[in-house]
Amino acid sequence: MADTDLFDAIKTVYTRMARAAIKAARDLTAVRLVAVTKEVSAGRVVDAIDNGLREFGESRVQIAREKIPVVREMTGVESLTWHCIGHLQKNKVKTAVELFDLIHSIDSVELASLVNEQATRSGKIQRVLVEVNLAREESKHGMGKDKVINLLEAADWMKNLQVEGLMTIPPFFVDPEKTRPYFSELRDLRENIEARGFVMKELSMGMSNDFEIAIEEGATIVRVGTALFGERRKEAA
Numbered sequence: 386m387a388d389t390d391l392f393d394a395i396k397t398v399y400t401r402m403a404r405a406a407i408k409a410a411r412d413l414t415a416v417r418l419v420a421v422t423k424e425v426s427a428g429r430v431v432d433a434i435d436n437g438l439r440e441f442g443e444s445r446v447q448i449a450r451e452k453i454p455v456v457r458e459m460t461g462v463e464s465l466t467w468h469c470i471g472h473l474q475k476n477k478v479k480t481a482v483e484l485f486d487l488i489h490s491i492d493s494v495e496l497a498s499l500v501n502e503q504a505t506r507s508g509k510i511q512r513v514l515v516e517v518n519l520a521r522e523e524s525k526h527g528m529g530k531d532k533v534i535n536l537l538e539a540a541d542w543m544k545n546l547q548v549e550g551l552m553t554i555p556p557f558f559v560d561p562e563k564t565r566p567y568f569s570e571l572r573d574l575r576e577n578i579e580a581r582g583f584v585m586k587e588l589s590m591g592m593s594n595d596f597e598i599a600i601e602e603g604a605t606i607v608r609v610g611t612a613l614f615g616e617r618r619k620e621a622a
Contacts, residue, residue, distance in 0.1 A: 391429075391432055394612065399418070401596070405598075405601055411603075419468050419608045421610030427452050431460055433614075439464065439465055442608050443468070443485075446469065447477070453484055466487065469485040469490060470589075470608055478503050479503050490527075491536070494540075500546060501544070505544070505545040510545055514589055516553065517529075517553045517571060519553050527553065533574065533578065550589065552590065557594070564595040565602060568595075568598060569602050587605050588603055588606070590602075590604045591607040593610060
């Protein structure tokens with residue numbers, strides 16, 4: 386994808402976001418675009434930065450460990466926000482805490498505790514989201530919504546962990562309208578949690594195929610890759 390194609394793709398995504406926000410009577414500034422750079426080279430990330438993007442999501446910690454320093458060296462831009470959007474393995478927690486501003490995939494008390502311990506060692510308050518598997522798909526990670534409160538109560542005692550909201554990945558449907566019940570359910574879950582005294586400002590939901598529906602249902606973060614960079618293909622870092 387040439388630079389002009391990337392610029393046009395970014396413009397198209399923001400236009401789609403704006404239309405969805407208007408339809409839902411929401412302020413577009415309340416929704417953040419995270420560019421998913423899985424299998425996107427460091428050079429293409431730099432192109433995205435040159436075109437104004439500042440928030441990026443990586444699924445694999447090992448790839449991010451190679452890519453993020455290269456991007457920083459190539460651009461000199463420090464004011465980037467890096468999101469861990471994939472499953473976080475316990476043996477990758479140390480590296481994840483070092484690399485990422487926001488981890489979207491906390492799905493157990495044990496993982497939350499490990500992240501808190503590492504953040505304590507690093508002298509950092511690690512911002513995280515709780516991943517909820519609303520469809521209970523065995524092929525996907527995330528916890529059942531009935532277990533979220535238990536995790537939040539445990540996390541309240543973790544001084545270096547800051548839980549900022551919820552994340553979900555619904556089943557894929559060709560018709561994006563079919564994802565609406567899942568996004569609505571996550572929004573309702575947040576409202577129920579906040580009624581119990583927890584602050585859940587973020588809802589990370591919606592990808593290239595369905596982010597407009599997610600915005601209509603209250604998403605504050607949408608994770609978009611294909612609509613920006615085209616179909617995934619493995620590229621050199």
